[in-house]
Amino acid sequence: MDRTQGRTARRSAPRGTYPVGDERRARILDTAVDHFAQWGFHASSLARIAKDVGITQGGLLHHFRSKEDLLVSVLRHSDEQDSERFFSPDPRSAAEAFESLIELARYNSQRPGRTRMFNMLAAEAGEHGHPAHEYFIHRYRTIIDKNTETLRLAVERGELKPGIDYAGISAESIAVMDGLQLQWALAPDTFDMTGRLRTYLDRLMRQISADGSGLPGRT
Amino acid sequence: MDRTQGRTARRSAPRGTYPVGDERRARILDTAVDHFAQWGFHASSLARIAKDVGITQGGLLHHFRSKEDLLVSVLRHSDEQDSERFFSPDPRSAAEAFESLIELARYNSQRPGRTRMFNMLAAEAGEHGHPAHEYFIHRYRTIIDKNTETLRLAVERGELKPGIDYAGISAESIAVMDGLQLQWALAPDTFDMTGRLRTYLDRLMRQISADGSGLPGRT
DNA sequence: GTCTATATCTAGATAGAC
DNA sequence: GTCTATCTAGATATAGAC
The missing domain is CATH 1.10.10.60 (Homeodomain-like)
Incomplete structure (x- = not known):
């Protein structure tokens, strides 16, 4: 402020x-x-x-x-940059939303400091009374809700199958990202975080898309 | 010692x-x-x-x-209990291995202290020089390797399709667990961690099993 | 096996000089 | 805008009494 x-x-x-x-x-x-x-x-x-x-x-x-003011400033500053960069234009399809997630993972693998910080603070903030507790609860709810809404619109357009728990799918996708980032922070050189997220999202897409197709392959 | x-x-x-x-x-x-x-x-x-x-x-x-001796003792003590309880007998099928994971998630949801501790320490241990850095690297490698080997045997028995990156699948499953536990630690009352893991593993099983069936449903 | 006492160091925050 | 000085509090670890 x-x-x-x-x-x-x-x-x-x-x-x-x-x-x-x-x-x-x-x-x-x-x-x-x-x-x-x-x-x-x-x-x-x-x-x-x-x-x-x-x-x-x-x-x-x-x-x-x-110290608490510094923490809040760091978090707000970081998330502002990312939402401008990755989530500002509404995605035109589910595939495009998934591609944004993959892009974000790729970017995160290029800034280990920030990535480790979110691993660390998200875990630490699980405790009631942590200065970022409410912040992270709100952060996850916002991200997952926005994701869910994107998938719901894709169902309406006939891209995705109806009758699936898309809120669950959204939370799951974020869980995969976070879990992979945790493993990646421990041993960054041993695996390709971006590729592994792409594999997961591609398999997911095959299972929920109305025509059974996955993500568009890269080259 | x-x-x-x-x-x-x-x-x-x-x-x-x-x-x-x-x-x-x-x-x-x-x-x-x-x-x-x-x-x-x-x-x-x-x-x-x-x-x-x-x-x-x-x-x-x-x-x-x-303090470091206390940390190492806590980690070793915790993991010994769990490996006896969940991973001691070799699973007879991929489905059974997945059920063990689900059981572990259910148990973890009943001991929030221990679950939050592993969230926290796994993130903290990402830093080189952390007293549990090597411990967690070894822990993930062991868990994922063991999981991979179980799936490989299932392929040999004709349960699972061949030609799939089962090491990647194993790492992904653990990532889902960890990511869900992170979200769950922040807001335990807002979703069913065990159910969400089951949904994921069931969908996964449908996609990799040779006959296209998922996990056996629960009553 | 647990206590007290102590050494040494570092923390966050405030106040005021320049 | 940055410094020094200072306060209160708390940290790990050691030594030795009981």
Whole structure:
């Protein structure tokens, strides 16, 4: 919220100081991603994060008033980027929605820090009272509901078979992604996460599509 | 290792003190499961664990020489119990192996502490240098390899279709379990984890079984 | 087997100098 | 915007009394 106000203020008073602050904030956020990925929220340390950024703890707390504020900012920042990149235009078909998931997995395999962070925080947030508990509950519900709605529309268009529990299918697809990311974080070089998700979604598509076809193959 | 020696000593000198120690150790292990579930390894505190057990930190460190020793003991203890209970007799068919997985999921839904602990530690252990990093790499490789071998034998017996990537299928099944457990830990009352795993495995079975049948239905 | 005491270190947050 | 200083609290681990 402070950040938003800062940006608004910048527009009305376009002096040269704010952009520097924005860049510093961005570097703090990036560094925090790696720390939350390694330590989770509880065991992360503002002093260590600040040291990695190259400032002191006091300096960091000028930009984020508390550790919890930093966590919330990191999560919101991360998810905003992704929803713009992967989920902003409504998919025109179920196959296209599945392709978006595969694209997201591919992207995640190129940013291990962020991927590990979500593995870590999603697990940690299972506890009532964790500062991101409600956030993650809402996050999963939103993603799964949106996915379910996409599949429901595909049924109406005759792409997918009717009479299937598509809410269950949606939750299952996300579970496969998360589970594969967990294995991948442990041993990234031992298997192709993107390929394995594609195999799963292709088999799924064959079973639920009205004409029995899978995803369009790549080359 | 100290524990093993202690048990050996008990046999040769059967005085009445050791069983008390064993019971105390068991209570420490149980309590530690809940703490590792909530805090992970790094953010857990020996003093808080000891307080929950009803002893002091010094007392706890008599039984486990360090925090890391406690972690390793908890993991080994947990996995020993489960492999005896679910994976000890070789399954006679792929369907039976899948049923074991479903049974495990059902059991896990009845012990949220242990389930959350494995969610948490598996994510935390993704980092190189985590005291359970190698443990979890080995754990996944063992589980998936064993699963793969079971499916391979089923192919030889003509139960399952040949020409399918059964190593991939095995990793995928474990991913579904883990992903569902992650969602379940966040909101246990909103969905039936066991039922959802059964739905997935039944659909999978229909697609890979030689005669196209799924899992035997439950009444 | 458990206690107390202690050493050493690190945590998050606040206040105020520059 | 970043620093230093400071406060309170809590961490792991060791040593030795009982």
